[in-house]
Amino acid sequence: MDKAMADSVISWLIGMLMDKAKEKVDSWLGVPEDIKKLRRTLRSFQSVLDAENRRIEDKAVNDWLMELKDVLYDADDLLDEWRAEKCTPGEPPLKRVKRNISSISFRNVVGNKIKDLNDRLVVIIFLESKGFFLLVLFCFSLFLHPQQVPQVSRITSPTMKSDMVGEQLEDDAMALMKQLTKQDPSKNVVVLAIVGIGGIGKTTLAKKVFNDGKIKASFRTTIWVCVSQKFSETDLLRNIVTGAGGSHGGEQSRSQLEPAVERLLRGNKFLLVLDDVWGAQIWDDLLRNPLQGGAAGSRVLVTTRNAGIARQMKAAHVHEMKLLPPEDGWSLLCKKVTTNAEDERDAQDLKDTGMKIVEKCGGLPLAIKSIGGHIVNLTKRHESVRTLLVEGSRGIVGDVDDSLKNLVRLRVLHLMHTNIESISHYIGNLIHLRYLDVSHSHITELPESICNLTNLQFLILKGCFKLTQIPQGIDRLLNLRTLDCKDTDLESLPCGIGRLKHLNELVGFVMDTPTGSCPLEELGSLQELRYLSVDRLGRAWLEAEPGRDTSVLKGNHKLKNLHLHCLSTLTSDCHTEEEIERMEKVLDVALHPPSSVVSLSLDGFGLRYPSWMASASISSLLPNIRRLELIYCLHWPLLPPLGKLPSLEFLEIVGADAVTTIGPEFFGCEVAATGHDRERNSKLPSSSSPPPPPSLFPKLRQLELWNMTNMEVWDWVAEGFAMRRLDKLVLENCPKLKSLPEGLIRQATCLTTLDLSDVCALKSIRGFPSVKELSTSGESDLEIVADLPALEFLNLGTYRRRNNHLPEWLAQQSFTTLQRLDVRGTTQILRRCLQNGADWPMIERFPKFSIEDGRGNYINYIKHSCTFDTNLVDDDAVFAAVAAEEEEEEEEEEVNEL
Structure with missing residues (x-):
């Protein structure tokens, strides 16, 4: 967050209080005004919530952010309820009157809730004291001066109650206490260590030993210090002084604090626990000398993840932690998730599941405690769950239905790759749902109640191969941004798609059937579309109308990606000559891409390429095309003239089986340019200078030709320059191509990658001055590979x-x-x-x-x-x-x- 943003939020904090003081709005008539205020509140606080993306370890700040986030979610939920009540498209007038009468009480309730939320926001900011406002300002300072934020170390305390249980812990504690109290006449101060991976329970074991009555009785002084990875030498020494019962008197330097430690512990039998040590220098360079004056029997107990550190500190005994046995892990999980005897009895009924959780945690105590804490939080906040992820599961239909009944605040619902075949009508109650993904599931139908989800923004149905239709009322999902029906078995889409004015992405628009459904014209109303794919264009003849001469996409100025899929082969065997002519007219006119399109894909597209591809003004019709894919256009005898596309960078042509020759027409040059036009130009007055040669495919960087099974000849243009920026050429399964064009060798001076597979008839690859990487595979009759000086x-x-x-x-x-x-x-x-x-x-x-x-x-x-x-x-x-x-x-x- 920059300073201007922070200033705006602080100004809002003051302004909101002034508004609150001078304005009290009626509970019914004032709801719209309070709605506006609440929206302003949400916008203002959004910047504060960005703090979650920063590394803030101050617990008070994080608690404040979490509480703020909860209130904002509640506020957003309330706005959802308001929108759902306010607007029902296509509602009969009589029903609307009845609803308006009944909504008076609803407005009262909503008005009170909104005022309560605004009050809660004020309380959160000030917490009835000016002191917490400084904490808010501190939160802002973290954004304004991130480089000044200190690294906060991990802190442990021996007085914190441990959750650990089990026989192994007791046995380990007894063994360690025996070592701590064992006499060693060779030296007064002895180092012992507890070693193990993070989360295995080193600190827990050290606490248990430290707090044991026998240990307290065996040592005159016991000191607990948490070291952590980044520690301050002076802070560490001050903590030892304080733990030993002394006062550091404000000393700030190491040279002042070391003598204080030595004075306090000289002749004193002490136990010093150094928890979470990350380097042996803490002992060798800092503590060894000040502690040497301790009485006989003094001990230093170190917890560390690294056994090498224990060896460097000359530890007399190293206790290696072991993973929890399954029963101890189960006991720990139970202790974490239960609060009373009744909970414990209920937990025993789920022991099999619990043991599986313990097994998944690998006996690691921290993992078990984390999972247990997560279960507790889910239980406490069951109704507040906002995301449900069920992926790749089987036999979960009943669980999903129960969830849809209870998790009324869900915003995100993932049911991908499940065997679910239907969704309960209860989904219509999830008015806060924004994202629904049932992709690659076995779902066969969607309930009509899904059309009540007026806040839904993403509906992902991709790969639902059993889904044949979607609800007729889908046009009520006015906030929908993405509708993905790719790879489904939909016969058509319902009428009214054109009313989804916010739609950015429509994948799998299906051309309608003879009975009629969503007509092609509705696409023209979707002015916010960025991505559109249209399927089953073989039905396009049903859409053809006499006199149509404009594209339905003409006004879609924001459309960037357009994919048109025919799927059915347009041949005389399937359709009459008249039908084919009408289909091609629709494809030529009705689906003419707007000039804004950047990526275009044509799949299985008719007997010839569209007329707009053959236009002499193609450079102005499609000025922004950067990526073009022509997939399985099996019946095109020639490739379209694409050389004059000014922005084209990637071109892929797959399965153009009817093409035997790539000639000058592909580059956008008429064949006559080398004959009739040349003769005509020779008759011009000598003073007339010929026009400069054209630059063809001026920005093309990658060209891929796949499955061109009948292509034998690739000719180059007679005049001009082509593909001067080509960087990569891929030829895959072009078995009849005998040679690469000489023009390619001469003009593609930026070509660095040449990838050839199953180009069986090709005899030689030579003369490419810039090729650095050459790949050949499959059947090949290559005899010569030479003159590649950069390979x-x-x-x-x-x-x-x-x-x-x-x-x-x-x-x-x-x-x-x-x-x-x-x-x-x-x-x-x-x-x-x-x-x-x-x-x-x-x-x-x-x-x-x-x-x-x-x-x-x-x-x-x-x-x-x-x-x-x-x-x-x-x-x-x-x-x-x-x-x-x-x-x-x-x-x-x-x-x-x-």
């Missing part, structure tokens, strides 16, 4: 038996800049890479080399350190068996492909 990383993936050797071109070139060679191959290739193998001579010159076979076998080699590491056993019989297995696996794979 640093080479990744080879070889799975077929016919390629059971490293490629020959690897030996033909020097690859002087190569830093690392990684190979994924067969076990037979691995054997050839052993130091006595056939391929070792070509491998040993590379700085780093690694190979694995997918069966757990590997070789790692580092040249400069002469490191060769492998787990491969060079055994002929073993290799013969493995070779037979690999051959069988390859044959099965080939059959599966066929």
Whole structure:
């Protein structure tokens, strides 16, 4: 929080009191004014709540923040109730009159509650004293001067009551007390240590021993000091002086305090407990000398997580803490969660569950106590629970129904990955619910009562593959920001989606059926949309209307991400020629993307690409497109002319099976540009200078072509420059492509990553001056890889038996800049890479080399350190068996492909 924000909050604190003094509003008529005041209160205090995100360890400040947060939640809940009562869309007039009459009493109740909340806020700020206001200002100072906030150390006290129980604790205490009182004539002051991981009970054991009557009787002076990780030497010495019954008289320096400690403990039999020690220097550099004057039998007991510290402090005895046995853990859990005999009896009925909790805690006392405390808090605040997370659970339907009845203040409900098939109608009572996620569950329907959740902002139905419809009244969810229906089986969406004016994200809008549901036109009303995906565009012909010439998305100026999915193949086998024509018109016109779109995805899109993609003015129609995905547009004979998109950075084309050639049209250049236009230009007067060559794909950084199974030729543009900023090229399953275009080699001077997989017909990769990383895998007929002067990383993936050797071109070139060679191959290739193998001579010159076979076998080699590491056993019989297995696996794979 900056100073201006802090000043505004403090000003509000004063202003609210002035408003309270001069204004008293009627309980009924004044509710709207008090609502406004409460909203102002919430906004003002939001900045204060940001303190929770800071490391504030002052308990008073944290308690104050927690109390403030509770009141603000109550206030927000009350505003929810007010909104729910005030507004019911589409309500009949007669019913509205009746509700207004009945709401008089509601207004009185709400008015009183609001005034009470405002009063509670005042009390929280001042707590009926001016002193606490200084604490509030201290809270602000933590934000204004965070560098001045001191690190507050962990503090323990021997007088704090312990929750620990069990036979193990008693046995450990007896053994430790025996060591503490054991005579050692060799020295007066002896160090003992308790060692164990954090939370295992070191401090608890030390307290039990420290407070035992026999120990008190055995030592004249007992002192308890908590050291912690960051300690002050002077504070530590002052605490010892005070614990020994002395007074430090205001001494501030170590040189003054050390003699005081020595005077107090000289000739005195003492027990000093140093709890939570993090370094041996506390003994060697600070305490050893002042304590040496203690009487015979004096002891220093140290608790530490590090056994090495105990050894450095020359501890005569080290007690290593053990994890709690299950029964002791259960006793500790019971003690933490029960307060009376009746609770203890009830707890015994849940022992099986409790023992599972103890087991999950691994016998660690701190974990058991933390879980116990959490259970207590949940019990005390059951009605105030605001988040319920049920993920990946089975058989929880009844528990969820009970929760929906009781947890009336829920704001967040997660039911992801559960086997729940329906939700109780009680969910309609959760008027404070903001977030509902039932994604990837078995749910088949949603109750109509869900439409009562007027404060709901997120409804996540993603992956509910059994869900076929959603309630008709969904248009009443006026505060909805996200509706995600991706990967569901919805046939349609109800009418009225266009009334959800705050919707930012609509995933899985389903084109309506012949019977009609939500029409496409309703999308035009969603002016706040940032993300939209439309499914089942194969039904688009149902939406086509004569005379439609504008896009329903024309006014969606905030839309950034648009995804259009056809799913059904538009062929004459499925639709008549007239239907296909109407569909394409809808796709050409009605779903024309607005110019604001940044990411566009077309999936299974018709027999041809949309007309707006072929437009000569595509650069002005789609000026902001940075990411474009064309997925399984199986019937497009040519790729659309995309080269003039001014902002395009990422282009992915998948499964364009009908494309055999990528030519100049892809770059946005007419084929005639090299023929007719050239002849026409030659007839221009000599004084006329030709226009400068165009820059095509000017910002493209990544190009990916996947599953282009019939592409044989990739031509470049005859004129101009293209893909000058291309950084990464991915070609996956393009089996017929025979060569990479020369223009790519000449012009893509920023290309650093080349990733090729199953580009079977490609014979050579050469001449790329900037490529640093090259990956090849799958079937390949590569014969030449050369003239790659910047190559640093080479990744080879070889799975077929016919390629059971490293490629020959690897030996033909020097690859002087190569830093690392990684190979994924067969076990037979691995054997050839052993130091006595056939391929070792070509491998040993590379700085780093690694190979694995997918069966757990590997070789790692580092040249400069002469490191060769492998787990491969060079055994002929073993290799013969493995070779037979690999051959069988390859044959099965080939059959599966066929």
